[in-house]
Amino acid sequence: MWLLNMKELTRHFYCIAVDTIGGPGKSVPNGNYSKQTFRQVEWISSIADSLNLRTFNIAGVSNGAYMAFNYATQKSERVERVVCMEGGMVTAPFKAMLQTMLMMFPEILVPTRNKGFLLRQGVER
Numbered sequence: 001m002w003l004l005n006m007k008e009l010t011r012h013f014y015c016i017a018v019d020t021i022g023g024p025g026k027s028v029p030n031g032n033y034s035k036q037t038f039r040q041v042e043w044i045s046s047i048a049d050s051l052n053l054r055t056f057n058i059a060g061v062s063n064g065a066y067m068a069f070n071y072a073t074q075k076s077e078r079v080e081r082v083v084c085m086e087g088g089m090v091t092a093p094f095k096a097m098l099q100t101m102l103m104m105f106p107e108i109l110v111p112t113r114n115k116g117f118l119l120r121q122g123v124e125r
Helices: 004-011 039-049 064-073 093-109 113-124
Strands: 056-061 079-087
Touching: 039 079, 064 113, 079 113
Parallel strands: 056 079
Antiparallel strands: none
16 A cells, blocks of 8 residues: 555655554564554654654554554644544454455556556665
């Protein structure tokens, strides 16, 4: 999702894309992380602090939307703007997941020359 949009977003914003700890395929849970003890708000604050960001915009998709919303409600003094996409409550998990996959993944999974160019440009920036 973000990879294909990052070039345009960087024309308007200083962008930092952070993988969520424990996200599927993103990181391996270990002794330093468990879903029961993960403190999202403190984690996002520590990232912002380490980058010397007193205030910032935050955006998220799906679980990231929940995290962005949660952070904005608990640390509103640090958030200038928040964008939450695809963050609704799932009542029919499989159907909702399938619809999201059908909507988002074909763009990433089906290689084309233009997408390869976009991916290279994003990496080279």
